[in-house]
Amino acid sequence: MSLLSIKDMSVDIGQYSILHGVSFEVQEGGVFVLLGRNGAGKTTTLRAVMGLWKPSPGSVRFRGEDISGLHTSDIARRGIAFVPENMGIFGGLTVAENMVLATASGKFDASRLERVYTLFPALKKFWDKPAGALSGGQKQMLSVARAIIEPRALILIDEPTKGLAPAIVDAMGEAFREISASTTILLVEQNYAFARSLGRDVAVIDDGRIVHTGTMAAFDADKDLQDRLLSLSAFQEDHE
Amino acid sequence: QEDPIKIALVHGTSGSSFAVYSQQSETGFQLGLEYATKGTMKVKGHPIELIFKDTQFKPDVARAVLAEAYGDDGALIAVGGTSSGVTLGLLPIAEEYERILMVEPAVADSLTGKDSNRYVFKTSRNSSMDSQAQALALSPDENLYVATLAQDYAFGRDGIAAFKTALEAKGAKVVTEEYVPQDATDFTAATERMFNALKDKPGRKVIYIYFAGGGDPMGKVLAMEPARFGIELSTGGNILPALATYKRVPGMEGAIYYYYEGYDNAVNAWLVEEHMKRFSSPPDFFTAGGMAAALAIVKALEESPSLETDDLIKTMEGMTWDTPKGEMTFRPEDHQALQSMIHFKIKVDDAVEWAIPEKVRIIEASEMDIPVGRNNQN
Amino acid sequence: MSAVVARAGGVFWLPVVLAVIAFVLIGVPSSWLTLTVAGLSMGLMIFLMASGLSLVFGLMDVLNFGHSAFVSFGAFVSASTLAALSGWLTSGSLTLEVLALALALGAAVAFGLGAGWAFERVIVKPVYADHLRQILITMGALIVADEVILATWGGVPLAVPRPSFLEGAVIIGDSSIEVYRLFAVAVGVVVYLGLYLMLNRTRMGLLIRAGVENREMVEALGFRVDRLFVLVFMLGSALAGLGGAMWAGYQTLITPDLGAEILVIVFIVVIIGGLGSIQGTLLGAIIVGLMQNYVGFLAPKLSLASNMILMMAILLWRPNGLAPAAK
Amino acid sequence: MKKGTLTVKAAALVIWALLLFAPFLFQDVRQIEVAARIAVFIVLVASYDLLIGYTGIVSFAHTMFFGVGAYGVAIALKHMGAGWGPVLLGTAGGVVVTALLAVAIGLLSLRVKAIFFAMITLAAASVVLVLASQLSGITGGEDGMTYKVPELFKPATKLFTDEAGKVVRLWGVQMNGKLAAYYFVFVIAAVLFWAMLRIVGSPLGTVLKAIRENEGRAEGIGYRVVAYRTAVFVIAAVTAALAGSAYALWLKYTGPETVLSFGIMIDILLMVVIGGMGTMWGAVIGATALVMAQYYLRDLMEVAAGATAELPLLPELLNPERWLLWLGIIFILLVYFFPAGIAGTIIDKGDRKAGA
Amino acid sequence: MSQPSLSTSGLTIRFGGHTAVNDVTVDFRPGELTVIVGPNGAGKTTFFNMISGQLLPTAGTVLKDGIDITRMAPSARAKHGIGRAFQLTNLFPRLSVLENIRLAVQAQSGDGWRFFTRVGRLTELTARAERYLEATRLEAVAHREAALLPHGDQRKLEVALLMAMEPDIYMFDEPTAGMSLDHAPDVLELIAGIKADRSKTVLLVEHKMDVVRALADRIIVLHNGELLADGPPAEVMASQIVRDVYLGHAGAAA
Ligand SMILES: Nc1ncnc2c1ncn2[C@@H]1O[C@H](COP(=O)(O)OP(=O)(O)OP(=O)(O)O)[C@@H](O)[C@H]1O
Ligand SMILES: Nc1ncnc2c1ncn2[C@@H]1O[C@H](COP(=O)(O)OP(=O)(O)OP(=O)(O)O)[C@@H](O)[C@H]1O
Numbered sequence A: 001m002s003l004l005s006i007k008d009m010s011v012d013i014g015q016y017s018i019l020h021g022v023s024f025e026v027q028e029g030g031v032f033v034l035l036g037r038n039g040a041g042k043t044t045t046l047r048a049v050m051g052l053w054k055p056s057p058g059s060v061r062f063r064g065e066d067i068s069g070l071h072t073s074d075i076a077r078r079g080i081a082f083v084p085e086n087m088g089i090f091g092g093l094t095v096a097e098n099m100v101l102a103t104a105s106g107k108f109d110a111s112r113l114e115r116v117y118t119l120f121p122a123l124k125k126f127w128d129k130p131a132g133a134l135s136g137g138q139k140q141m142l143s144v145a146r147a148i149i150e151p152r153a154l155i156l157i158d159e160p161t162k163g164l165a166p167a168i169v170d171a172m173g174e175a176f177r178e179i180s181a182s183t184t185i186l187l188v189e190q191n192y193a194f195a196r197s198l199g200r201d202v203a204v205i206d207d208g209r210i211v212h213t214g215t216m217a218a219f220d221a222d223k224d225l226q227d228r229l230l231s232l233s234a235f236q237e238d239h240e
Numbered sequence B: 001q002e003d004p005i006k007i008a009l010v011h012g013t014s015g016s017s018f019a020v021y022s023q024q025s026e027t028g029f030q031l032g033l034e035y036a037t038k039g040t041m042k043v044k045g046h047p048i049e050l051i052f053k054d055t056q057f058k059p060d061v062a063r064a065v066l067a068e069a070y071g072d073d074g075a076l077i078a079v080g081g082t083s084s085g086v087t088l089g090l091l092p093i094a095e096e097y098e099r100i101l102m103v104e105p106a107v108a109d110s111l112t113g114k115d116s117n118r119y120v121f122k123t124s125r126n127s128s129m130d131s132q133a134q135a136l137a138l139s140p141d142e143n144l145y146v147a148t149l150a151q152d153y154a155f156g157r158d159g160i161a162a163f164k165t166a167l168e169a170k171g172a173k174v175v176t177e178e179y180v181p182q183d184a185t186d187f188t189a190a191t192e193r194m195f196n197a198l199k200d201k202p203g204r205k206v207i208y209i210y211f212a213g214g215g216d217p218m219g220k221v222l223a224m225e226p227a228r229f230g231i232e233l234s235t236g237g238n239i240l241p242a243l244a245t246y247k248r249v250p251g252m253e254g255a256i257y258y259y260y261e262g263y264d265n266a267v268n269a270w271l272v273e274e275h276m277k278r279f280s281s282p283p284d285f286f287t288a289g290g291m292a293a294a295l296a297i298v299k300a301l302e303e304s305p306s307l308e309t310d311d312l313i314k315t316m317e318g319m320t321w322d323t324p325k326g327e328m329t330f331r332p333e334d335h336q337a338l339q340s341m342i343h344f345k346i347k348v349d350d351a352v353e354w355a356i357p358e359k360v361r362i363i364e365a366s367e368m369d370i371p372v373g374r375n376n377q378n
Numbered sequence C: 001m002s003a004v005v006a007r008a009g010g011v012f013w014l015p016v017v018l019a020v021i022a023f024v025l026i027g028v029p030s031s032w033l034t035l036t037v038a039g040l041s042m043g044l045m046i047f048l049m050a051s052g053l054s055l056v057f058g059l060m061d062v063l064n065f066g067h068s069a070f071v072s073f074g075a076f077v078s079a080s081t082l083a084a085l086s087g088w089l090t091s092g093s094l095t096l097e098v099l100a101l102a103l104a105l106g107a108a109v110a111f112g113l114g115a116g117w118a119f120e121r122v123i124v125k126p127v128y129a130d131h132l133r134q135i136l137i138t139m140g141a142l143i144v145a146d147e148v149i150l151a152t153w154g155g156v157p158l159a160v161p162r163p164s165f166l167e168g169a170v171i172i173g174d175s176s177i178e179v180y181r182l183f184a185v186a187v188g189v190v191v192y193l194g195l196y197l198m199l200n201r202t203r204m205g206l207l208i209r210a211g212v213e214n215r216e217m218v219e220a221l222g223f224r225v226d227r228l229f230v231l232v233f234m235l236g237s238a239l240a241g242l243g244g245a246m247w248a249g250y251q252t253l254i255t256p257d258l259g260a261e262i263l264v265i266v267f268i269v270v271i272i273g274g275l276g277s278i279q280g281t282l283l284g285a286i287i288v289g290l291m292q293n294y295v296g297f298l299a300p301k302l303s304l305a306s307n308m309i310l311m312m313a314i315l316l317w318r319p320n321g322l323a324p325a326a327k
Numbered sequence D: 001m002k003k004g005t006l007t008v009k010a011a012a013l014v015i016w017a018l019l020l021f022a023p024f025l026f027q028d029v030r031q032i033e034v035a036a037r038i039a040v041f042i043v044l045v046a047s048y049d050l051l052i053g054y055t056g057i058v059s060f061a062h063t064m065f066f067g068v069g070a071y072g073v074a075i076a077l078k079h080m081g082a083g084w085g086p087v088l089l090g091t092a093g094g095v096v097v098t099a100l101l102a103v104a105i106g107l108l109s110l111r112v113k114a115i116f117f118a119m120i121t122l123a124a125a126s127v128v129l130v131l132a133s134q135l136s137g138i139t140g141g142e143d144g145m146t147y148k149v150p151e152l153f154k155p156a157t158k159l160f161t162d163e164a165g166k167v168v169r170l171w172g173v174q175m176n177g178k179l180a181a182y183y184f185v186f187v188i189a190a191v192l193f194w195a196m197l198r199i200v201g202s203p204l205g206t207v208l209k210a211i212r213e214n215e216g217r218a219e220g221i222g223y224r225v226v227a228y229r230t231a232v233f234v235i236a237a238v239t240a241a242l243a244g245s246a247y248a249l250w251l252k253y254t255g256p257e258t259v260l261s262f263g264i265m266i267d268i269l270l271m272v273v274i275g276g277m278g279t280m281w282g283a284v285i286g287a288t289a290l291v292m293a294q295y296y297l298r299d300l301m302e303v304a305a306g307a308t309a310e311l312p313l314l315p316e317l318l319n320p321e322r323w324l325l326w327l328g329i330i331f332i333l334l335v336y337f338f339p340a341g342i343a344g345t346i347i348d349k350g351d352r353k354a355g356a
Numbered sequence E: 001m002s003q004p005s006l007s008t009s010g011l012t013i014r015f016g017g018h019t020a021v022n023d024v025t026v027d028f029r030p031g032e033l034t035v036i037v038g039p040n041g042a043g044k045t046t047f048f049n050m051i052s053g054q055l056l057p058t059a060g061t062v063l064k065d066g067i068d069i070t071r072m073a074p075s076a077r078a079k080h081g082i083g084r085a086f087q088l089t090n091l092f093p094r095l096s097v098l099e100n101i102r103l104a105v106q107a108q109s110g111d112g113w114r115f116f117t118r119v120g121r122l123t124e125l126t127a128r129a130e131r132y133l134e135a136t137r138l139e140a141v142a143h144r145e146a147a148l149l150p151h152g153d154q155r156k157l158e159v160a161l162l163m164a165m166e167p168d169i170y171m172f173d174e175p176t177a178g179m180s181l182d183h184a185p186d187v188l189e190l191i192a193g194i195k196a197d198r199s200k201t202v203l204l205v206e207h208k209m210d211v212v213r214a215l216a217d218r219i220i221v222l223h224n225g226e227l228l229a230d231g232p233p234a235e236v237m238a239s240q241i242v243r244d245v246y247l248g249h250a251g252a253a254a
């Protein structure tokens, strides 16, 4: 049984119809990458899984249970963490307070905290500073750190590398690889090189529809497909 | 069947907690009509038709509804309003339409002052009466030292000025005048100043409180125990619900506009009995005032040679008529109704919800020297 | 220099500074004592009424003009309860008197809880994060609530009976200290401590502030923001009710306008205290209480505008209020 | 033009047309009072919309400026006697004081957080209210003051007379001073409203919207935000003061309750919201709707209470004394269901349909 | 070499105890595109903020064509030809795309105080705004509210606003962050176009190495608020210290 199974999910926002019957399955373990151009519907898909948009009709099943009607907080309590596109930092709270809210008990697991510190030293440095004063990249780090401070079953991550320096991107890639051994990651990325290095499975979304699913290896091998779906060729050479 | 005579009652009946006063006044007015017409509701064969207008306690709305009453509805006489500001705004409308406005229950002296006009009559008491009667109730002499506490606006200052004049005419001294913001709730500072000003004075020491609205300054001053300096309190009478707070000052003396047990006459007897019957409570201030206005109007209509406004004005100038407060007389110059007040002493009876302002004596209109606001005669 | 002051408690010394200056200016120790105690207790009573607003305004960023209606309701509910139990108050038994008082305050609090719940569900919920609509819709609610009060209790002033053990004053030398004021100080301090512990020893304060900033994210972290908000709102309204009840006991003659009359002062206190901090609100309330009394004694002419001037001065000095929550 | 916008403009223009012909269409005294009040409040509300709807400034001092304008004329007329000189002098005085106050408040405090600014204006407004009631020698205190207006506006003045010297009637309407006063108010209101329309449609208007939307970025692309805010605050204040002057002339009475009280501030807020913020035309609709409600909801309820007298409970609820209760409820429902106000909602719906 | 159009000397800012930018002295010349790189939190955005006026420095000066603008308000700097696009999209959300751009054009032309002319009458303004609309390929969405645009289009509008200001100094803060590969080339082309003008000074913060390589005339590196390196791209990217603090493995692999 797959961990997350999305069947024929549609989302309307106000008068606009954004997703038209999205379906894909995320297997337990590893990194599942969702790719697509700007405005394709990636963020909307993640938000719908999280219950922040109400999908209709269709279903979202997590470990076999239909979670599509549940309240966001109940979905979160089933072990799903969310790193939103806009980072969702509480700017008025300190870094520490941001982190505390991401734990269920209000206490940190020492080893996990240590892990976060090594991954993102900046957070340690600014631990008692208001999160609103962090730099763009530091906010991004805090957002990811909140998702990994507790053990989760599934992490939904929306463009984590946006605005991060190359060294940090590398470190984050390492971290994801490590985390994905125990936790499934559903990753939305524009940085194809980053996605490719992590992904096991891939889905491509365009104009609110899934236009391709398969393994990362197969997708990476098919340059034509990439070009057609993502206009990747433009900068492909540079990434090589 | 003669044409009806239309009378507009122009009071604030919504938008403020003072609306209850308007209701009392209108109830009193209707009872007054009933009494004066012996239940027929007709004068000289004309049925009386009442028109009710709500000023919403807004002067601009009030002007519009009064103009409407005179202009569109054809009211011959209007009665109102409740607050002085609203009523002040009504005065020019009466002049514009050349119809009579009977002021009741608004209090301010200025309503018969120089901004007023010959179409305005006033049956309600004015602040000068309150203050002078209050001064007389203290039986002032050289041995009396008074500190005053009032709200800091025209009503408070004018009232204290009138009170002071009356006191000082008899040789008593006002040692300090304290004014606090209109919506003040804490009187500690003012009280402390009054204590300091009074405590070392020889003779009788009194704090006079002149206050409109809530806040219960008397209770607050009392809580600071003026008695330890030999200081008494004095304050004017009030409506029944407020009299409940007077239970803490048995024996206190002052003056009150109306208390149902204070007057002994046929009109009042009827009013108290009917009011008890219908509302199972005694009439209050504004009920009596409303009734007085109705009685004045009916008498004027009966005695006037015609229903022309000018004839009515001539009839009413100098007219004397019976009210629950005894006789009243419209002073020809400014159309203020001169009237008596009650000098009371507080008695506490646990069976009664409020403290009883027991009559000491009636202060007759002739004892007070109410300034003439304007002269309508020239 | 300023760092030293800040470490030593900073602005929280302001009331002491005020009191010292006043002592010199007043010159009469007994008057000073009377005024200071009166000011303190006035401050704590204002704090009781302001704390609910501060909680809702500071933490949830909801500007609730309807707050004054809860204060009025609290006053009338407790006054009616006391009136209904007036037999107990005159029975001469201290137990019965305390019980009557407890029931009256309890009734006001219970009413606040219930009304707060309904108010949040019906009125405030649709307008979170929209100040303007909050101002408007709560003003609409205020009109309705005022009318309901008028319809229920009529417009006549209502006398509030007081248990006899709260009457009178303690006389020290030439100064007198009302017993009721001491009682108000006690209640104010207890409420302050309770709030302080709740907000600083639990994650509640954090969650609320985070929820205001980004509600979706708090939910995505697994918390029910809607339930939390309704709880806070109920608490705020209950505090308003309690404040109103205490105020009624102080006023002894109350009218339905009571809430509206203190609304402005309550707003001033919350603002000069600084948003989002209960400490700030307490500080603001005490400063306002003391200022009122000192100015009223020293320069009665100024007392009319003293609060406004105080607020403007403080805002010009510290645009975010005296002790805002760390942002 | 879009359909929704068109509907709103048409509705507003119909209201203006009704106001133009009001003395002839509605020959009752009260209706003229209502019409004049609507005209004045349209200006007041539109100028407030300039602040709150277009620039995003929440101020509680708008009635203060309205009041200063009104008191200017009132004090001049009261202390100098009736005449055009005092009217002009009073208006000019009111405008100057208003402008000074607005510049001072604006420069001092438009930099602080929006909600603090709102509170400062609230404080300033209450100080002025207290002053008005304190300086009773000049202002008439709590009770306000009545005064005489220039001859032309006196009801007894005959604008046109026939051979017999009686007032000419045109379609049954007396050509008297009251009519002159009404048209005076009307023309002033119409001109001010038109001027504000021009402002919101001008480059300045778009800058105001930009400040409302994103102050920092507006500053960043080159607009001095504080200067613009202060400017619009002054423009709105002066307009309100002019409306106040006209109202003082019309009412022949000025007092705290008519031009300064917080109640009027709430009325203005209600009108802006009911009409629709940031639409300017909405001010016309909002002011009309609320003034009509204030004057007629009560009557309507009287009828309704009468009609339902037989039923249980209903008449009690419909008791005309409780009309404010209903106004409050209607208001809540409006804010709830029409957050964009009447005009805003019509524009949204209509334009969307047209666009789709 | 030409005169510097923009120069900072000793620019420093401290937040409490933390020094975000420390004693940065650097000149920028017309016709030159300088890329600023550095780890997250190095102070790049803060450096920009002090040049465009969102933050005032604790010490140091900023000169534009020799004029001291260190303490000017942002609006005054804009008048002096300093233009800035933001890292986090910063638009007028409820105005249409065209209105957004027209506001910038109007600020530049100084028409903002005109209060009695109808906007529609100023056809010249609209025409200019439309030119930038075309340049950024946003014609199709000209009348949509900015808030409803997809992320990529919002980033483009951010750039369009900067272009419409027609500044002398262009400052871009990660203009292509989060942009998919079908959009990014448009923006890079625009920047290349400005650079080609030769009279403009361009400052660009960017983390994508491919972009840096494609555009940079010069690279400066900030680290912990300090100026760590300054020079031609090849030289700077090759230096060991830059590889250590910034590039990590990616640098090693390149
Ligand atoms: N709140 C909203 N209201 C209206 N339209 C919306 C809203 N949110 C998103 N959209 C539209 O839905 C479409 C899909 O948006 P979504 O954010 O899911 O795209 P995305 O794939 O995440 O794009 P990007 O790579 O730019 O983040 C876009 O056209 C966007 O304009
Ligand atoms: N207002 C502020 N208060 C306190 N610290 C601040 C403030 N603004 C920035 N900082 C700190 O200054 C440092 C530099 O931040 P800046 O935003 O300039 O980084 P950056 O180089 O742009 O990073 P990124 O690449 O992540 O955007 C950061 O450590 C940040 O936490």
Ligand SMILES: [Mg+2]
Pocket: A042, A043, A044, A085, A158, E151
């Ligand atoms: Mg997205």
Ligand SMILES: [Mg+2]
Pocket: A135, A136, A137, E044, E045, E046, E087, E173
């Ligand atoms: Mg940055």
